[in-house]
Amino acid sequence: MSLLTEEQIKKLKEAGVRYPTVDDKCIWCGACVAISGDDVFDMSDDTGKSEVQALDSYEDKSVDDSIGACPVDAIAWAK
Numbered sequence: 809m810s811l812l813t814e815e816q817i818k819k820l821k822e823a824g825v826r827y828p829t830v831d832d833k834c835i836w837c838g839a840c841v842a843i844s845g846d847d848v849f850d851m852s853d854d855t856g857k858s859e860v861q862a863l864d865s866y867e868d869k870s871v872d873d874s875i876g877a878c879p880v881d882a883i884a885w886a887k
């Protein structure tokens with residue numbers, strides 16, 4: 809689940825900026841929002857899934873901690 813547009817993803821990749829992804833295993837528990845903040849992960853009412861927000865950088869956002877805390881391993885760094 810992602811709110812990133814294809815154009816934003818392209819720019820991140822060109823800049824060598826890594827970004828997280830959330831897959832459809834998300835059970836909407838809110839742990840990632842509590843850890844990394846709602847500027848990184850958005851609890852979407854529309855999808856019932858956490859969605860990655862568009863940022864210039866995801867460093868210093870405790871994404872690794874969110875990955876470790878997610879109970880269903882739904883979060884990963886994009887490859």
Ligand code: SF4
Nearest residue numbers: 834835837838840878
């Ligand atoms: S921690 Fe995992 S299951 Fe919980 S809202 Fe975030 S992505 Fe979804």
